[in-house]
Amino acid sequence: xxxxxxxxxxxxxxxxxxxxxxxxxxxxxxxxxxxxxxxxxxxxxxxxxxxxxxxxxxxxxxxxx
Amino acid sequence: xxxxxxxxxxxxxxxxxxxxxxxxxxxxxxxxxxxxxxxxxxxxxxxxxxxxxxxxxxxxxxxxxxxxxxxxxxxxxxxxxxxxxxxxxxxxxxxxxxxxxxxxxxxxxxxxxxxxxxxxxxxxxxxxxxxxxxxxxxxxxxxxxxxxxxxxxxxxxxxxxxxxxxxxxxxxxxxxxxxxxxxxxxxxxxxxxxxxxxxxxxxxxxxxxxxxxxxxxxxxxxxxxxxxxxxxxxxxxxxxxxxxxxxxxxxxxxxxxxxxxxxxxxxxxxxxxxxxxxxxxxxxxxxxxxxxxxxxxxxxxxxxxxxxxxxxxxxxxxxxxxxxxxxxxxxxxxxxxxxxxxxxxxxxxxxxxxxxxxxxxxxxxxxxxxxxxxxxxxxxxxxxxxxxxxxxxxxxxxxxxxxxxxxxxxxxxxxxxxxxxxxxxxxxxxxxxxxxxxxxxxxxxxxxxxxxxxxxxxxxxxxxxxxxxxxxxxxxxxxxxxxxxxxxxxxxxxxxxxxxxxxxxxxxxxxxxxxxxxxxxxxxxxxxxxxxxxxxxxxxxxxxxxxxxxxxxxxxxxxxxxxxxxxxxxxxxxxxxxxxxxxxxxxxxxxxxxxxxxxxxxxxxxxxxxxxxxxxxxxxxxxxxxxxxxxxxxxxxxxxxxxxxxxxxxxxxxxxxxxxxxxxxxxxxxxxxxxxxxxxxxxxxxxxxxxxxxxxxxxxxxxxxxxxxxxxxxxxxx
Ligand code: SF4
Numbered sequence: 001x002x003x004x005x006x007x008x009x010x011x012x013x014x015x016x017x018x019x020x021x022x023x024x025x026x027x028x029x030x031x032x033x034x035x036x037x038x039x040x041x042x043x044x045x046x047x048x049x050x051x052x053x054x055x056x057x058x059x060x061x062x063x064x065x
Numbered sequence: 066x067x068x069x070x071x072x073x074x075x076x077x078x079x080x081x082x083x084x085x086x087x088x089x090x091x092x093x094x095x096x097x098x099x100x101x102x103x104x105x106x107x108x109x110x111x112x113x114x115x116x117x118x119x120x121x122x123x124x125x126x127x128x129x130x131x132x133x134x135x136x137x138x139x140x141x142x143x144x145x146x147x148x149x150x151x152x153x154x155x156x157x158x159x160x161x162x163x164x165x166x167x168x169x170x171x172x173x174x175x176x177x178x179x180x181x182x183x184x185x186x187x188x189x190x191x192x193x194x195x196x197x198x199x200x201x202x203x204x205x206x207x208x209x210x211x212x213x214x215x216x217x218x219x220x221x222x223x224x225x226x227x228x229x230x231x232x233x234x235x236x237x238x239x240x241x242x243x244x245x246x247x248x249x250x251x252x253x254x255x256x257x258x259x260x261x262x263x264x265x266x267x268x269x270x271x272x273x274x275x276x277x278x279x280x281x282x283x284x285x286x287x288x289x290x291x292x293x294x295x296x297x298x299x300x301x302x303x304x305x306x307x308x309x310x311x312x313x314x315x316x317x318x319x320x321x322x323x324x325x326x327x328x329x330x331x332x333x334x335x336x337x338x339x340x341x342x343x344x345x346x347x348x349x350x351x352x353x354x355x356x357x358x359x360x361x362x363x364x365x366x367x368x369x370x371x372x373x374x375x376x377x378x379x380x381x382x383x384x385x386x387x388x389x390x391x392x393x394x395x396x397x398x399x400x401x402x403x404x405x406x407x408x409x410x411x412x413x414x415x416x417x418x419x420x421x422x423x424x425x426x427x428x429x430x431x432x433x434x435x436x437x438x439x440x441x442x443x444x445x446x447x448x449x450x451x452x453x454x455x456x457x458x459x460x461x462x463x464x465x466x467x468x469x470x471x472x473x474x475x476x477x478x479x480x481x482x483x484x485x486x487x488x489x490x491x492x493x494x495x496x497x498x499x500x501x502x503x504x505x506x507x508x509x510x511x512x513x514x515x516x517x518x519x520x521x522x523x524x525x526x527x528x529x530x531x532x533x534x535x536x537x538x539x540x541x542x543x544x545x546x547x548x549x550x551x552x553x554x555x556x557x558x559x560x561x562x563x564x565x566x567x568x569x570x571x572x573x574x575x576x577x578x579x580x581x582x583x584x585x586x587x588x589x590x591x592x593x594x595x596x597x598x599x600x601x602x603x604x605x606x607x608x609x610x611x612x613x614x615x616x617x618x619x620x621x622x623x624x625x626x627x628x629x630x631x632x633x634x635x636x637x638x639x640x641x642x643x644x645x646x647x648x649x650x651x652x653x654x655x656x657x658x659x660x661x662x663x664x665x666x667x668x669x670x671x672x673x674x675x676x677x678x679x680x681x682x683x684x685x686x687x688x689x690x691x692x693x694x695x696x697x698x699x700x701x702x703x704x705x706x707x708x709x710x711x712x713x714x715x716x717x718x719x720x721x722x723x724x725x726x727x728x729x730x731x732x733x734x735x736x737x738x739x740x741x742x743x744x745x746x747x748x749x750x751x752x753x754x755x756x757x758x759x760x761x762x763x764x765x766x767x768x769x770x771x772x773x774x775x776x777x778x779x780x781x782x783x
Contacts, residue, residue, distance in 0.1 A: 057588075
């Protein structure tokens with residue numbers, strides 16, 4: 001399992017940040033991602049691995065409305 | 066058009082006249098406000114006092130202060146004593162920083178019977194100020210339809226009567242702009258405030274504030290939408306206000322430190338230029354940028370707030386509206402607003418109603434309109450949404466209240482609470498576009514079931530239960546209003562902080578006080594009650610500040626500096642808070658910091674809470690919310706998110722496998738209602754209020770609003 005914003009998601013072999021965000025349907029364009037506290041730039045989402053048991057924070061930069 | 070303009074011009078008759086020397090602006094203020102009594106025809110100038118500037122600042126603050134003087138606890142919205150106050154604010158009217166052209170409207174609302182404030186674009190507020198007036202205070206009632214004309218060029222204010230061939234706001238604004246402009250290039254110097262036929266026939270009437278769009282060569286409209294301000298306007302027999310001012314300059318506000326304002330403007334304008342296309346794309350789609358996001362995150366109101374997304378959501382997505390909006394034109398509702406988010410659909414051919422077959426420019430739809438008039442009513446047809454948006458605006462009815470109240474009617478219709486006999490033959494099922502449009506036309510004409518609909522959700526609940534035998538408890542659960550005002554278009558069920566954001570808002574459930582859904586529900590940044598309470602203190606106070614200054618909230622956080630993510634509190638957008646400190650100090654010559662900024666708001670916010678108290682509201686019971694804003698009311702709603710709800714019950718130690726959905730609903734309700742009450746306790750405490758929601762005397766003293774008349778109101782409740 002991996003944890004993202006308090007939700008538990010089944011870990012997959014070769015899971016990347018991009019894949020995890022897809023599973024969560026996190027489509028918002030301005031998200032700050034941290035994997036185990038490490039900031040991951042948007043350009044790296046495609047390749048950055050999410051290890052089993054990781055704690056991921058996906059901070060949506062939106063306070064709109 | 067030409068004949069209507071001529072008829073108007075030729076029939077003008079001055080009923081009262083006042084000439085004045087427009088006061089010079091000093092650091093954002095003229096120091097004068099304009100008082101007009103429609104009962105007697107008295108027009109006079111009033112001095113802005115030191116207390117007004119120090120405590121109430123401007124805009125909404127001035128409105129609240131004047132209204133407080135004018136009314137007493139027995140005053141009703143349609144008494145002559147009720148005033149409409151329109152004011153910009155000290156920063157209002159600058160052109161070097163985006164979003165600085167707002168007007169604030171304050172009055173007693175026919176929906177809530179208490180104070181309402183509405184923040185609106187268009188050019189009226191700044192032009193009023195540059196014409197010599199920090200605020201316009203309209204008192205009394207006329208016995209015939211009248212216009213108030215403020216000519217800031219010649220220094221003349223008149224109350225006039227004249228023949229106007231139409232009650233449609235888009236035409237009123239056009240006719241009056243034509244009538245008062247000396248030439249095509251002079252049209253930009255005119256702004257009109259108007260109410261339409263919908264304001265005569267409903268309690269959800271709006272005020273349309275105009276500005277001239279020189280690119281399209283049309284008059285555009287922005288709406289003071291919430292709370293029935295237009296209904297009060299028409300009750301006073303006001304047809305329209307017109308201001309003309311032709312001397313706008315970069316330094317019209319006569320600021321203390323122009324360079325400081327320019328520097329802040331340069332910073333944010335660069336961000337907008339470089340980052341808007343990869344952030345919220347406000348210049349391309351305006352607030353419709355939220356449509357796809359809300360549907361994806363299960364937050365879009367669907368079928369009267371029952372659900373948060375729909376398979377047809379993509380039919381009304383951001384991209385769909387982007388393709389309808391004209392691109393690459395300046396769509397700022399005030400000079401210098403580079404965020405330029407007031408998108409429009411050009412050449413839209415209307416299919417229904419009095420203007421059927423005509424091609425018009427439609428302002429919007431913004432997110433609220435598309436969600437309220439769309440998904441919430443089960444309408445997933447962009448053309449129908451654009452058409453409804455146009456007619457709501459030109460009839461002068463609030464798109465947000467309309468969306469929420471029609472959604473309520475549709476649910477009642479589908480559940481058999483009301484039927485075809487009651488609706489006069491309208492089959493008001495979710496998604497029935499023809500019936501939906503006809504109901505809007507009926508509200509505009511004051512006919513049929515439209516007359517009932519236009520009373521708003523609170524009154525309909527009473528009518529449906531008293532006259533048609535509906536279960537009043539069920540209606541209370543599903544009727545999305547609080548304090549008498551209809552909910553705006555976000556699904557708060559899964560965010561306790563947002564439930565408080567709506568329920569604890571001074572004027573009723575409008576999201577302009579606090580919009581915490583993502584911080585709370587998605588980002589999980591507010592895990593404890595104390596975190597939520599802190600957010601429900603800070604954000605409502607911060608957002609109140611825009612309304613004191615004549616500012617728009619959107620450039621605060623709909624564009625963010627690239628390094629915002631590295632700051633301690635990205636949700637506050639600290640660099641932009643500093644910009645606001647800079648432009649306020651730059652205009653007024655004061656030296657506030659970000660904490661004093663919050664204090665300015667806190668004073669006015671608490672004063673408004675006491676004002677509610679004075680009018681017979683403003684206690685804990687008035688902060689109650691319909692259960693649907695907290696959780697699932699029906700079995701279908703529960704089952705649509707069963708996994709989420711079941712796991713919450715499991716966390717409470719319940720064995721969900723052995724429970725029926727009915728039992729689970731009950732257990733979840735008990736839990737969620739307790740959570741809401743606990744949140745209310747913590748927020749009240751953070752705000753310095755008693756358990757009954759009354760600002761404590763020490764809070765009033767700390768804020769310097771312990772005036773004897775304020776203390777007297779509060780003491781009765783302590
Ligand atoms: S951001 Fe949009 S609504 Fe706000 S002032 Fe600018 S154009 Fe008007």
